[in-house]
Amino acid sequence: MTGVPSRLAQYVDALVAGDTEAAYAAVSGALADGLSLVDVQAAVIRAGQEQIGVLWQGNRISVVQEHLATGISEVVLARLGSAARPSARHGRSIVVACVEGEHHDLPARLVADWLALDGFDVRHLGADVPTDALIPALTAWTPHLLALSVTMTFHVRTLRDTVARVREAAPNLPILVGGHAIDWSPGIPAELGVETAPREPAELLAAVRRLTGVAP
C-alpha cells in the first residue's frame, strides 16, 4: 500500500504542475489505499496546500502557481464531496464563515465539509463575510454553533469586533475560532471567551459535538 507521504508528494507535484487530474488521481489513490475521506482532506489536501505555501515563501513557485494550486484543491474537494455519504443527521446546525476581509477560505471549507460529513447541517458562508450581514443571519437562523476562520493576523481585530457583536446579538451561541492567525496568537480565543477550533478533524468534531449537545 502506498503511504500517505508518497500520496502527499504526488499531490503536491500535481499542484505545482497545475494538473487537476493528477491531483485527483493522488487523492483517489489515497482513498483506494484505505484512508478515510476526512483523513485524505487533512493529510493530503490540507497538508499539500501548506507545502504549497512553503514553496511560495521560498520563491520555489510563483504566486500564479499558488493561486492555481488553491483552485485545483477546491475542484478536488468538490469532486470528493459529490461522492461523499454523510452520517445520519444530528439535527444541529452550524454556521462557518471567514471574518470580514479574510479571503483565505480553504481552511473554513475543510471544516464545513468535515462537519457536514459528520451529520451537521452546515451553512458555509465562505470568504470575507460582512459582519453587518452575519449578525442578522445568525439571528434569523439561530444555529447551534458559529465557527469563525481567520488566516491573516491583521484580521484579528475584525475577529474581536465580530465576536463582540455576535455576543450582543446571541449571547449564548457557542463560538469556535480557528485558522493560521490563531496558530500565531493562541491566546486570542481565551481573551475573547471563545473556544479554539482543534486542528485535527477528530478533535474538532468531538469539540463541536460537545458544544452542541450531540452524543460523542
Place this chain on the structure above:
Amino acid sequence: MNARNELLSFLREEAPALSLALIASIYADPFWHERFGDRGRKHSNADGGYHASYLVEAIEAKDARLFVKYASWLRDVLVSRGMCTWHLVNNFERLGNVLRSRGPDGIEEAVAVLAAANAALTTPRTGDAQRVTDLRASTLRDLDLKLRELFPSRFDNGPPHWSVDARLYLEYAWDAADCGSPDVVPRHLAAVQIVEVKNGLGATVTGLVASSLAALMAPTSS
C-alpha cells in the same frame, strides 16, 4: 483617552503612513529600483503597511512574539527573492527611530517589539552563519580595501555605491550560510553584474567579491 488606547490609535492611524514614507526614503537609493523595479516598489509599499498592521496586533495582544513570527516568515520570503536580512533589520531599526520621534508616550513598547524582531533575525541559525559573524570584521576590512583600490571615487562618479558596498556582500554571505542556500550570493552577484555591464564597467566587482567570499563560504562540518 488612556495611554494604551492613544498608542494603539497612533499605530493604527499614523504608523502606516510613516512606514510608507520610510520605504520612499529607502528607495532613494538606486539599488532598489535597479534590482527590483516597479514591482518591487509595489511589494515594498505593501510590506510597509503590513509592518504597521502586525505591530498593532502585537501591541494589542501584548505579545511581541507575534511580530517576531511575522518578521521571521517575511525574512524567508525576502531573502529567497534577492534581498538580505540586513535590509529588513535596517528597515525595522529606522521605523523604530521614526516612531520614537513622532509617537506618543508609551511608544517605546512598539520600539521594543521591533527590537525583539531584529534580535531574532540577527541570531545565527547555523554554525556557518556564526562563522560568518565571527569573520565578518576581517573579511569586511579586506574586501573594502580592495574595492576602494578599484573604485577610489566610489560614491561620486563611480558605479552605484551598493555595487561597491562591501558590507552588503557580507550580509548576503551571512544569509547564504544562515538559511543554507548557497545560491543566495551567486544570485545577488549576477544581479550586480548586470548593472555593472550596463554601466560599462565589466564584471570587476563580482569577480573580486566572489573570490573574497569563497573562503568564507566554504562549507564546514557544523
